[in-house]
Amino acid sequence: MLSFIExxxxxxxxxxxxxxxxxxxxVLNSSARPEFGDYxxxxxxxxxxxYGQNPREVATKIVEKIKETNRYKDSNIAGPGFINITxxxxxxxxxxxxxxxxxxxxxxxxxxxxxxxxxxxxxxAKALHVGxxxxxxxxxxxxxxxxxxxxxxxxDAHLGDYGRPIGLVMLEIQKRNPNLPYFDSNxxxxxxxxxxxxxDDLMELYPFASNKAKEDESYMEEARLMTSRxxxxxxxxxxxxxxxxNVSKKDIKRIYNRLNTTxxxxxxxxxxxxxxxxxxxxLKEKNLIEESDGAQIIHVKEEDDDHEIPPLLLIKSNxxxxxxxxxxxxxxxxxxxxxxxxxxxxxxxRQSLHFEQVFRAAxxxxxxxxxxxxxxxxxxxxxxSDGKPFKTRDxxxxxxxxxxxxxxxxxxxxxxxNITGEERDNIAEKVAIATVKYADLIPFRLTDYNFDPxxxxxxxxxxxxxxxxxxxxMKSLLQKAEEAGISYEKITKIKDKTDRxxxxxxxxxRNVLLKSLNTKSLNDIAEYLYKITNTYNxxxxxxxxxxxxxxxxxxxxxxxxxxxxxxxLKLLNILGIEVPERx
Ligand code: ARG
Numbered sequence: 001m002l003s004f005i006e007x008x009x010x011x012x013x014x015x016x017x018x019x020x021x022x023x024x025x026x027v028l029n030s031s032a033r034p035e036f037g038d039y040x041x042x043x044x045x046x047x048x049x050x051y052g053q054n055p056r057e058v059a060t061k062i063v064e065k066i067k068e069t070n071r072y073k074d075s076n077i078a079g080p081g082f083i084n085i086t087x088x089x090x091x092x093x094x095x096x097x098x099x100x101x102x103x104x105x106x107x108x109x110x111x112x113x114x115x116x117x118x119x120x121x122x123x124x125a126k127a128l129h130v131g132x133x134x135x136x137x138x139x140x141x142x143x144x145x146x147x148x149x150x151x152x153x154x155x156d157a158h159l160g161d162y163g164r165p166i167g168l169v170m171l172e173i174q175k176r177n178p179n180l181p182y183f184d185s186n187x188x189x190x191x192x193x194x195x196x197x198x199x200d201d202l203m204e205l206y207p208f209a210s211n212k213a214k215e216d217e218s219y220m221e222e223a224r225l226m227t228s229r230x231x232x233x234x235x236x237x238x239x240x241x242x243x244x245x246n247v248s249k250k251d252i253k254r255i256y257n258r259l260n261t262t263x264x265x266x267x268x269x270x271x272x273x274x275x276x277x278x279x280x281x282x283l284k285e286k287n288l289i290e291e292s293d294g295a296q297i298i299h300v301k302e303e304d305d306d307h308e309i310p311p312l313l314l315i316k317s318n319x320x321x322x323x324x325x326x327x328x329x330x331x332x333x334x335x336x337x338x339x340x341x342x343x344x345x346x347x348x349x350r351q352s353l354h355f356e357q358v359f360r361a362a363x364x365x366x367x368x369x370x371x372x373x374x375x376x377x378x379x380x381x382x383x384x385s386d387g388k389p390f391k392t393r394d395x396x397x398x399x400x401x402x403x404x405x406x407x408x409x410x411x412x413x414x415x416x417x418n419i420t421g422e423e424r425d426n427i428a429e430k431v432a433i434a435t436v437k438y439a440d441l442i443p444f445r446l447t448d449y450n451f452d453p454x455x456x457x458x459x460x461x462x463x464x465x466x467x468x469x470x471x472x473x474m475k476s477l478l479q480k481a482e483e484a485g486i487s488y489e490k491i492t493k494i495k496d497k498t499d500r501x502x503x504x505x506x507x508x509x510r511n512v513l514l515k516s517l518n519t520k521s522l523n524d525i526a527e528y529l530y531k532i533t534n535t536y537n538x539x540x541x542x543x544x545x546x547x548x549x550x551x552x553x554x555x556x557x558x559x560x561x562x563x564x565x566x567x568x569l570k571l572l573n574i575l576g577i578e579v580p581e582r583x
Contacts, residue, residue, distance in 0.1 A: 037084030167227030272329025
């Protein structure tokens with residue numbers, strides 16, 4: 001089933017054809033000048049050019065034909081040939097009732113794809129920092145959007161579990177506890193069941209080791225060696241690594257849970273390593289690997305490059321696998337197991353060269369065939385409220401949890417005073433997540449923004465809490481109607497501009513969804529949510545809904561409220577935002 005606007009576009013296409021013009025596509029846009037109409041068609045100018053006719057005459061011909069059909073309340077021409085259309089109330093009412101029966105009308109998809117998504121990237125044994133926030137928020141929402149539009153998706157947490165950080169942490173554990181059996185290569189016994197480190201230990205160990213390595217090159221070298229011994233599969237180190245993985249993964253999962261971020265697959269960089277042999281043999285057979293200063297590289301330059309693309313480093317001169325090779329090996333696995341139509345990678349803009357190299361090598365070697373599209377989806381930075389990189393008070397990197405807790409504290413102050421105890425805490429958490437997510441998703445994906453917990457948690461304006469508060473109010477109105485025994489089923493009547501505007505705004509949802517999916521940015525959905533909510537609130541302020549005496553208006557308004565409420569829930573869910581019972 002098509003959305004309202006799509007049907008009108010089809011209809012207009014027929015009209016235009018009957019005027020003797022062939023156009024490929026007819027696009028209706030919501031009106032820039034609402035005083036002239038609800039929607040407008042701007043194609044007459046192009047038709048005029050194509051057929052060598054005056055666009056105003058073309059528009060006149062089309063509008064005459066439109067008028068013959070009596071389909072619209074009004075159609076008229078403005079300027080050089082803009083055609084304005086005002087829909088009839090009946091058409092709007094019918095459509096809203098269809099929407100009530102099937103909220104998914106705007107989500108249809110004739111070309112579903114299988115999409116594999118990579119938006120985790122948390123590093124094992126390191127705290128999640130604010131940089132991981134956008135990847136999780138944008139990635140999760142894109143997954144929910146793609147899925148709601150009929151695509152098949154799966155997401156991989158793709159933990160950073162195979163590189164230098166893990167070597168650093170293991171080295172520091174050894175320095176502090178040299179007698180642990182994990183480091184004794186002659187050890188024959190069973191390794192302990194219990195991890196020698198807790199997550200709190202890890203949070204302290206990594207920054208300590210990382211600072212030490214910066215000052216002490218030989219320490220750094222030892223850490224590199226540790227990583228390479230791990231990659232070679234030294235038994236004791238694998239046992240220790242498994243402990244670290246379990247402890248760290250549990251905490252990472254807990255934080256992703258707070259962010260309503262879910263992964264179907266919990267793999268990491270290391271999971272590609274089981275394919276290293278196959279992969280390297282394959283690449284060798286294709287003659288793609290070259291030796292350079294003891295390292296193994298793949299050239300990925302192309303003839304028409306307008307910027308320098310250095311070769312991809314496959315294996316470092318010390319024998320360890322590079323970040324690039326882990327991504328290539330994971331691609332090998334993903335193609336083998338899932339063969340998706342598209343693979344989406346979310347990582348900040350600084351990783352663009354990395355992905356360019358990996359994608360080129362994957363295509364050049366045909367690890368990924370032309371049928372599968374690889375897409376890198378970069379995003380801008382979230383800074384502190386001063387516009388500088390987000391830091392803790394003592395200058396360290398801000399942990400993601402600190403940011404969430406800080407926001408929660410701010411949100412807690414705004415909740416109704418009669419809500420107490422555990423309920424209060426749960427609501428504060430939901431409001432905080434709504435605050436963080438909405439603020440993160442409303443700027444265009446590539447735009448940097450400054451985080452301001454006070455402004456972002458305001459109950460007024462373009463904020464998560466405003467949307468929650470308004471949506472809860474719709475629900476409580478519906479509850480009150482239920483308590484009063486008022487049943488409602490359909491919209492039968494429109495009173496004035498205040499309820500009609502809600503319907504007109506509803507018509508643009510299909511385009512908003514398509515645009516968001518196309519740009520891979522949630523900003524249009526976030527803006528739309530604000531617009532529809534605001535339009536509804538305006539109606540709510542102008543009318544006394546529950547005491548309305550005209551019975552058909554009363555039931556129409558309740559039905560309208562129910563549609564907008566359900567619709568808001570669905571869109572908020574796409575943004576990863578949960579609505580509390582009250583706040
Ligand atoms: N772990 C990486 C980081 O923290 C991000 C991983 C992005 N995904 C990938 N497949 N390389 O920077």
